[in-house]
Amino acid sequence: MPDVTKDQVIERLRGVAGPDGTSDVISLGLVSDVLVSDGKVMFSITVPAEQAASLEPLRAAADAAVREIPGVESAMVVLTAEKKGGGPPTGAARQPPGSRFTGPDPRGEPPSRGKAGIPGVDAIIAVASGKGGVGKSTTAVNLALAFQANGLKAGILDADIYGPSLPRLLNLRDQKPEIVGGRTLKPLRAYDVEAMSIGFLVEEETPMIWRGPMVISALNQMMREVQWGSLDVMVVDMPPGTGDAQLTMAQQVPLAGAVIVSTPQDLALIDARKGLAMFQRVDVPVLGIVENMSYFLCPHCGERTDIFSHGGARDEAQLLGVPFLGEVPLDLEIRLTSDAGTPIVAADPDSPYAIAYRDIATRAWEGVERERSEGGRPPPRIVIEE
């Protein structure tokens, strides 16, 4: 079979009409990030944000066109769009008529037990937050490294497809995953942890709008068409928020449990509560809450300051009857290492921060084991008969 070339892909896409119905997607300059390797083709099509929801047929047509090229075994085509404002589009998980997505209705059917797992992966743990900017991704990455430091084989999947941050957090910005066997992607590796992110496939700066079905198909590909090694635990960095898209993902991914990241402010806790309710609704055990940016430890005098009335998450966890997994201080070192792609658990494994993350990982793993042994049921009550 001849090797498929990028030029062949581009040539073929000249036959695919753009959103205006007259010019083709190549002439309109909409196609980018074309990656061809071993018969596997990946590229993105930029579309107007307001049309993102109605352009699945365009994506499907481009997908079908490249699959007709002799030698193409599979294709991954994503729609990207200018994002207006922050956060995911509203109604992202709503299914349009004629959608090829056949998964459960995110708001209808009760969650299905027995979702297909990922071969070789023992437990999948979601790291979620009610809103953005609370340090969810930083926590997810350090947690994955902490699991690894605790002796578990760990991987991390960046499912935050609205704003993938793993390329930056693990300093993998210039690397693309290798394609193996024409069918699957090889995860990248950093600090001995396997990592996969949509950000490895499209430019990190490209803002993206995804419809629910696209989210699910991209996520499924990242879970199932990636050659994950044998892992004890896979940490999934979820997109922020608790909308339909997140709910759908919580339903689709066979999760062993969820970790909720929150800052101590009340507002964030209200959001965290929504996150909690979302996982409970889809029957995913909440392993606990992490309080991030909990307090400030002065690097000069060592004095501790509770900037955001620290302790809110611990009280809230108790009130809600979920475990409190631990607190991580607000610290410049955490921000600097995180933004430099050298997370603190790897960069300074003996620091108090690395130890805090490892303790959180220990408690989260205890939660997974507890859920497994008890099947998620509350412990039996002792009834004293008179």
Ligand code: ADP
């Ligand atoms: P999210 O995933 O919730 O949007 P990020 O993990 O991207 O949040 O964190 C947002 C910013 O806050 C980043 O610049 C990160 O380095 C910083 N950050 C996260 N946690 C801490 C912390 N404990 N101390 C200091 N900076 C932090």
